[in-house]
Amino acid sequence: MLGGAGVLLGVAAAPAQAAEVAYRTECIPPAISGLPPVEGTTKVQITAPAEAKVGDEVTVTWKFVQAAARNPDVLDLDKDTVKPTGTLKAGGAQTADIAMEGPRSNPAIPKNSDMKLSDMTGKVKLTAAGEVTLTPDAYNVNVSKPISTDTKCTPKETVQPAATIKVTDGGGSGGQPTINPTLPTGLPTLPTNLPTRLPTGSSPSTSTPTASASETGGNGGDSGTGGQSDFTGKEVQVPYACKTPIGDKNATSPVQINAKKDGGNFALTVQFKKSVMNSPADIPKGSVKPSMEVVLGGADKGTVHVEGPVNANDIKSGDPIEIPDLTGTYKPGASGQSTLSPGVLTIKALGTTTTCTPTKTEVSLTLDTSQQPGGASGGTSTSEGTSAGTSGGLAQTGAEDHGALKALGLVAGTAILLGGAVFTFLPRRAR
Structure with missing residues (x-):
């Protein structure tokens, strides 16, 4: 069905399951704002295959039913300026931090209204038979305009698993651990050019007369x-x-x-x-x-x-x-x-x-x-x-x-x- 590409996403193993979990969250506004931390409730729906086998690489989806913090009453956020990233923790038969990323895709968000965050997705390669639980963890909300700022949100209580994948052995050696269940492709890349110092005009040498x-x-x-x-x-x-x-x-x-x-x-x-x-x-x-x-x-x-x-x-x-x-x-x-x-x-x-x-x-x-x-x-x-x-x-x-x-x-x-x-x-x- 996938064009013979041989992409193993676990979709053939079992129908997807979706479950919701809510947890108390502390969000830290950008340090430059001077604002205190804010607590709220995050509601997340995690969608993942119900069953898969060792060696499969499965895709999971994180949907924000409710973000912990609202857009404050100062600035309207433009369309397509908000990007979420986060971490989904795998536990049980296999432990891993799954990097989640959503596109910079949002409707215009007026002041003092609910944040509209795009769905995040990530992949994990299953390495052990048994039940693998998926639990939402910290996430970050980046706003690109007028300047790039980050609001970091972390759980303030023990979060319950939102989904469980039943992983079968499946035979063969496909279940050999790779210690690299997820490549965090959604994380920001390192800057390719190190900071150049402004001013390009006089340097400290100008303060030392040479004539x-x-x-x-x-x-x-x-x-x-x-x-x-x-x-x-x-x-x-x-x-x-x-x-x-x-x-x-x-x-x-x-x-x-x-x-x-x-x-x-x-x-x-x-x-x-x-x-x-x-x-x-x-x-x-x-x-x-x-x-x-x-x-x-x-x-x-x-x-x-x-x-x-x-x-x-x-x-x-x-x-x-x-x-x-x-x-x-x-x-x-x-x-x-x-x-x-x-x-x-x-x-x-x-x-x-x-x-x-x-x-x-x-x-x-x-x-x-x-x-x-x-x-x-x-x-x-x-x-x-x-x-x-x-x-x-x-x-x-x-x-x-x-x-x-x-x-x-x-x-x-x-x-x-x-x-x-x-x-x-x-x-x-x-x-």
């Missing part, structure tokens, strides 16, 4: 103009007060402002030092955009807009995150010694905005400037040709996520955003 000209203008002192073109600022500790979508946070970050003279103007590069932090969630490429307003002082007044590129690659959960170099053009509006200090930092990600304001001004670089037409001089100088690109990319990202990402925040820990961005997908109370 005497850089040393002349270092430490934010009198930079001079005697043929010098590169000016290295000093690293300053900037205390930030941050307004995030999930509350106010404080953070301190080491920041350095460097400049390269271009005619009467200066190309600025703002670097965040020691900004590595592991990401607690998968962050898609093109979704994070940082910018800053560098504050002018001394002879000049106003601000200079600098910004960094969006993240070029997906950032996997557990991989390091760094704020890339921020660049822009400073067009002096006054002649004399002008100071440059880190100012307001803005991080836009997936439709959300986090704004961090320094609580103290720290001068990183001092330059000898000559007034240029259209320069700062009390107003605001922006990097030419960059702002349009910023708003366009972010608008597209926000639209794709239907503006529902009030649940996504940039959580400030000891080094929020500045020391390394931490992103939070915040389903509220998982009921």
Whole structure:
């Protein structure tokens, strides 16, 4: 019947049986949400052949009659964004952990409604005669949008077997144990490319001047103009007060402002030092955009807009995150010694905005400037040709996520955003 393929799934041995079991379950929301564990009741129906023989590889099905947790009242889940995986335990005549996996196939799930999880399937090769029991165990619910998050659910009581397969010897040597009853084909594959470190711009080598000209203008002192073109600022500790979508946070970050003279103007590069932090969630490429307003002082007044590129690659959960170099053009509006200090930092990600304001001004670089037409001089100088690109990319990202990402925040820990961005997908109370 199977086209002569010789696939042994146990279907010819006996009609399938289906049985339901319910058990108390604890579900752990994503760590980045900061939500407490939630307890509920999982109801599962297991379908498997009633009889088979040693050596058969049988397929079993796990159907969620009821998941332990509901979709919270914060975010509507889009169609085909939810994927379940789990473990079914074989016991009795044979013990094995059977990897179960369901497709990413679900209807749209509104806020505060029951989770609709697809049926999971798995295979087990029968290696011993007798009764083999099948008992549902832990399972995981992955939601792929707006960012990938996992909710892990484990039994909080002894679970009763949901199905039993009567395994006969069947003769021959087909029942020789293989110690590999199930290959967990549904588990995530290992990443083929190890994390690449953002920023692709300056590396730590930029903080070590290699030319005497850089040393002349270092430490934010009198930079001079005697043929010098590169000016290295000093690293300053900037205390930030941050307004995030999930509350106010404080953070301190080491920041350095460097400049390269271009005619009467200066190309600025703002670097965040020691900004590595592991990401607690998968962050898609093109979704994070940082910018800053560098504050002018001394002879000049106003601000200079600098910004960094969006993240070029997906950032996997557990991989390091760094704020890339921020660049822009400073067009002096006054002649004399002008100071440059880190100012307001803005991080836009997936439709959300986090704004961090320094609580103290720290001068990183001092330059000898000559007034240029259209320069700062009390107003605001922006990097030419960059702002349009910023708003366009972010608008597209926000639209794709239907503006529902009030649940996504940039959580400030000891080094929020500045020391390394931490992103939070915040389903509220998982009921």
